[in-house]
Every structure is written in structure tokens, then in C-alpha cells.
Amino acid sequence: MNKMVKSFGWLFLVVGFIMLVVGGIFYFNDMGLKDKYIKTDAKIINIYKEKSSIDVEFYVERKRYFGGINYYNASMKVEGKVPVYYNPKDPNDFYYGGFMLANYIVLGVGGILAIVGFVLLAALSGNKKKYKKIKKYNCVIHAAIIKVRPNIDVYVKGKNPYVLEASYLNHIDGRHYYFKSENIWYDISLIIQRASIRTVPVYVNPKDFTEYYIDMEPILKYIEE
Numbered sequence: 001m002n003k004m005v006k007s008f009g010w011l012f013l014v015v016g017f018i019m020l021v022v023g024g025i026f027y028f029n030d031m032g033l034k035d036k037y038i039k040t041d042a043k044i045i046n047i048y049k050e051k052s053s054i055d056v057e058f059y060v061e062r063k064r065y066f067g068g069i070n071y072y073n074a075s076m077k078v079e080g081k082v083p084v085y086y087n088p089k090d091p092n093d094f095y096y097g098g099f100m101l102a103n104y105i106v107l108g109v110g111g112i113l114a115i116v117g118f119v120l121l122a123a124l125s126g127n128k129k130k131y132k133k134i135k136k137y138n139c140v141i142h143a144a145i146i147k148v149r150p151n152i153d154v155y156v157k158g159k160n161p162y163v164l165e166a167s168y169l170n171h172i173d174g175r176h177y178y179f180k181s182e183n184i185w186y187d188i189s190l191i192i193q194r195a196s197i198r199t200v201p202v203y204v205n206p207k208d209f210t211e212y213y214i215d216m217e218p219i220l221k222y223i224e225e
Contacts, residue, residue: 019110
């Protein structure tokens with residue numbers, strides 16, 4: 001499971017970073033052109049769906065300029081308007097101005113993916129450090145599984161992860177302790193039922209049971225198999 005989370009984390013981070021770089025290059029390129037070019041609305045006069053291109057015309061100082069744009073989408077109609085930027089020194093030198101929105105989308109999606117990837121990797125790294133720290137106490141108990149439920153506080157790509165809840169009666173102080181696992185991206189309820197798993201190992205600080213780490217590997221190994 002950790003390998004899968006790590007893979008997704010790196011995938012999101014790398015893809016997000018690439019999108020940020022590509023989107024940034026086009027964004028700053030467009031911004032540079034905007035300083036030199038003038039925006040106007042051009043009228044669509046022909047649409048070539050099979051070529052995904054259009055012909056447009058626009059006027060500068062009552063002179064007509066005509067040319068093609070290698071871009072088309074379903075919202076474009078003949079006689080409709082599209083933004084273009086033209087070179088005031090030579091209006092025949094123009095380009096389609098609708099890609100700025102696409103750049104913003106690429107930058108936004110890239111930023112989100114990069115953040116999600118970073119959070120996944122950071123959480124995984126934090127879990128490893130926490131696990132190593134608590135494991136040094138060399139104190140493990142076996143807590144009774146209560147239930148597996150969706151974690152409604154977390155929502156990624158249209159789904160909630162799951163958490164396992166367990167309890168343990170400490171006969172020394174007579175108190176019940178409740179534990180919650182880290183997020184799991186599978187519903188492990190059926191695995192627990194089929195394998196007749198009743199308890200999970202929990203590493204704890206023997207002096208403070210609120211400092212703990214649930215070892216999910218005995219359950220998650222069934223997924224990998």
C-alpha cells in the first residue's frame with residue numbers, strides 16, 4: 001500500500017511539475033507577445049472541422065486582414081467572434097488569443113496535482129518517521145477491530161479513503177483506548193471478514209497510549225496478493 005501511495009505521489013508531483021513548466025512557458029510567452037501585439041475580435045468566416053482549423057478576418061484602420069488559425073472547438077460558429085492579437089507593424093502577423101484560458105487551466109491543474117503529490121509524499125514520510133519512533137519502544141498490543149469506515153474529512157479525485165477503528169482494554173489502568181489507522185484507499189471490510197481478522201497490532205508508547213501507530217501490513221498484504 002505504501003508503495004502504491006508513493007507511486008501516486010511521485011506521479012502527481014512529476015506530472016504537476018511538467019504541467020506547471022509547460023503552462024508557465026506558454027503563459028510568459030503569451031504575456032510577452034501581449035506587450036507587443038494588439039488585441040481585437042476577428043470574425044470566423046470558414047470552419048474546417050476535419051482539419052480542426054478556421055479562417056478569420058478582422059479590420060485594422062478599415063483595412064481587411066485575413067488568415068487561418070489551426071484551432072477549432074465546438075463552440076465556434078461561422079460569423080462568430082474569436083480574440084486575436086496582431087502585430088501593429090504588420091497585422092498579417094497575428095495569433096489566436098483564446099489559449100490564455102487553456103494556460104490558466106494547465107497551470108491550475110498542474111498546481112493541484114503537484115500539491116496533492118507533495119502532500120502524499122510528505123504524509124508517507126511523516127508516517128515512516130512516526131512508525132520508527134514508536135517502534136523503538138518495542139511495545140505492541142493487539143487491539144480489537146471495531147469497524148472500517150469512510151473518512152469523510154478527506155476527499156480526493158471523487159472518493160474518500162477509509163480508516164480502521166480499533167479498541168483495547170488496558171488491564172493495568174482499567175481504561176479503554178481507541179485507535180484510528182492512517183487513510184487506506186481500499187475498503188478492507190471484506191478482507192477482514194474473509195480472513196477472519198479480529199485484531200490489529202498497534203505499536204504504542206507504554207507510558208502514553210495516545211502515542212501509537214496501527215500496523216496495517218497484516219491486512220494490506222492480502223491486497224498485494
